[in-house]
Amino acid sequence: DVKVTQSSRYLVKRTGEKVFLECVQDMDHENMFWYRQDPGLGLRLIYFSYDVKMKEKGDIPEGYSVSREKKERFSLILESASTNQTSMYLCASSGDGGGERFGPGTRLTVT
Amino acid sequence: KQEVTQIPAALSVPEGENLVLNCSFTDSAIYNLQWFRQDPGKGLTSLLLIQSSQREQTSGRLNASLDKSSGRSTLYIAASQPGDSATYLCAVRDGGTYKYIFGTGTRLKVLA
Numbered sequence: 001d002v003k004v005t006q007s008s009r010y011l012v013k014r015t016g017e018k019v020f021l022e023c024v025q026d027m028d029h030e031n032m033f034w035y036r037q038d039p040g041l042g043l044r045l046i047y048f049s050y051d052v053k054m055k056e057k058g059d060i061p062e063g064y065s066v067s068r069e070k071k072e073r074f075s076l077i078l079e080s081a082s083t084n085q086t087s088m089y090l091c092a093s094s095g096d097g098g099g100e101r102f103g104p105g106t107r108l109t110v111t
Numbered sequence: 112k113q114e115v116t117q118i119p120a121a122l123s124v125p126e127g128e129n130l131v132l133n134c135s136f137t138d139s140a141i142y143n144l145q146w147f148r149q150d151p152g153k154g155l156t157s158l159l160l161i162q163s164s165q166r167e168q169t170s171g172r173l174n175a176s177l178d179k180s181s182g183r184s185t186l187y188i189a190a191s192q193p194g195d196s197a198t199y200l201c202a203v204r205d206g207g208t209y210k211y212i213f214g215t216g217t218r219l220k221v222l223a
Contacts, residue, residue, distance in 0.1 A: 004154075031209045042215040043200075050209050058210070090154055099145040099160035100202070100211055104153060 003027075004103035006091050012109045019078040021106055023091030029101075031094045032074035034058075034066065036087040037105075043090065049074055081110045113138045115203050117214035124191055125222050132186040132217045134201035139179045142204040145211070146175050146186050149198045158199075159186070163206070191221045 007022035023032065033048040035058075045058030047066040055066050063085060067075045074093075078085055091103040114137045124130055134144070143162045147155040159168045159175040161184070167176040174187040184201060198218045202211040 033210075043213045045210060048209060088152075092155075094209070097143075097162070099143065099157055100155075101157060102147075102155040107152070 006103040013081050017081050019081050021076040023074045025093040029093035029095040033092040034076045035090045086110045113212045115214040121218040123220045134184040136182045136203045140206045142206045145202045147200045193221050193223045196220050
């Protein structure tokens with residue numbers, strides 16, 4: 001069964017901490033995405049990657065960075081976590097012609 | 112800039128009803144359109160993917176149609192069940208891009 005996995009379902013971090021969210025897909029997809037989802041705001045794209053070591057900013061990249069050293073893994077980094085980054089983070093991947101497959105999400109709380 | 116709208120925002124129906132969820136988009140030059148289901152606190156589950164050259168896709172009790180010229184897609188759910196209660200989102204991928212633009216979803220409640 002093909003899937004997208006995320007390293008944690010729930011995460012609690014303190015303000016100012018560096019936070020790593022990991023996403024792995026086993027479908028050999030070229031494209032990977034990080035979204036955040038907040039009530040009333042829907043899904044907003046943070047960053048995406050269309051190839052190894054390639055990345056592009058989405059709609060809300062401020063305060064985030066990403067890393068894609070291997071095709072199957074896409075990491076989201078919060079350089080210095082802040083309370084306004086408390087959210088549900090969703091990773092997705094897609095291949096040419098196909099749709100997006102999503103991971104289970106990570107609910108991050110920054111206190 | 113592509114915009115995706117879903118109406119209604121919320122819907123409550125008795126079990127057994129057939130229902131239609133609507134999705135509209137402003138730019139018809141799309142690559143494909145995808146319908147998702149999301150349960151509370153969970154990730155998105157892909158339901159149906161319609162390529163730009165297709166008119167509809169079916170999976171079980173679900174049927175999705177696409178009319179690019181009018182910028183509309185509908186998701187038809189036959190014989191609704193309480194287990195269908197969830198938020199349904201549509202997303203559009205524009206031609207020439209890898210990104211999907213999401214609607215804000217329709218929250219469906221099917222009453223037993």
